[in-house]
Amino acid sequence: MKKTLMTAAVIAGFGIAAFASTSALAASTGTINFSGKVFADTCTVNVNGGSTVTLPPVMVSAFGGAANTVAGATNFNVALTGCDTNISTAQMAFSGTNVDTTSGNLKNSLTSNNSNVEIQLLSGASVVNTNTQANAPKITLTSGAGTAALTAQYISTATTTTAGLVTSSVNFTLTYN
Numbered sequence: 001m002k003k004t005l006m007t008a009a010v011i012a013g014f015g016i017a018a019f020a021s022t023s024a025l026a027a028s029t030g031t032i033n034f035s036g037k038v039f040a041d042t043c044t045v046n047v048n049g050g051s052t053v054t055l056p057p058v059m060v061s062a063f064g065g066a067a068n069t070v071a072g073a074t075n076f077n078v079a080l081t082g083c084d085t086n087i088s089t090a091q092m093a094f095s096g097t098n099v100d101t102t103s104g105n106l107k108n109s110l111t112s113n114n115s116n117v118e119i120q121l122l123s124g125a126s127v128v129n130t131n132t133q134a135n136a137p138k139i140t141l142t143s144g145a146g147t148a149a150l151t152a153q154y155i156s157t158a159t160t161t162t163a164g165l166v167t168s169s170v171n172f173t174l175t176y177n
Contacts, residue, residue, distance in 0.1 A: 039176060043083035043090065043144075048076040053152050055119070060163055063117075064157040070120060073153040079138070080174075083144040087176045090139045092148065094121075094130035096171040104129030105155055106168040115164035122151040130170055139174075 047053070053076045067143040080090055087107035098107045104127075104170065105118040124137040128150075137148040 017146060018061045037086065039084040039087055041084065045077045045078040053153060055152060058154060060161050063161040065159055067156055067158050069156045070153045072148060073151050075149065075151050078148045078150060080139055080141065081145045083141050085144045088172040089141060090146065092136045093133050093173045093175065094136060094170050096169065098168045099130045101131045102118050104131040106170055108166050109168050110165050113164040115162045115166060116156060116158040117154050117161060117166050118157055119166065119168050120153050120155040123148065
């Protein structure tokens with residue numbers, strides 16, 4: 001009987017030791033660090049002295065009967081002033097119901113008078129895709145101010161372009177860094 005008790009005690013001891021070492025391996029510790037910035041206020045935004053960019057009138061013949069032909073390039077600026085001087089850049093991102101999710105251009109919101117023309121944005125020589133944000137401008141800020149130079153132009157969406165009015169709009173968001 002002593003042998004059976006002793007064997008049971010040894011087996012129980014090994015079981016407790018095995019459980020204790022498994023529990024000790026499962027415990028671990030770590031540290032989570034956080035950092036961030038709090039800016040005074042957002043910047044004052046001015047688009048070409050207001051909020052409307054007027055493209056020039058163009059003739060249907062300017063598109064030459066081909067899709068993806070551009071005309072009427074018009075330069076404009078998005079100027080930021082009064083920014084917190086701790087902000088070094090502002091990344092633009094575009095959104096809205098007029099964003100063509102296929103081309104990234106801006107759809108003509110006058111569907112009853114659609115002339116098979118959209119509005120395309122450029123940042124420098126690069127086409128801005130307002131759907132994917134490819135080539136969306138990043139504005140460098142110095143002493144709380146900066147400017148993005150953009151271009152808007154008509155772009156034909158079909159081989160047949162017809163006369164008609166073109167109007168569109170796009171929302172934009174600035175992410176400050």
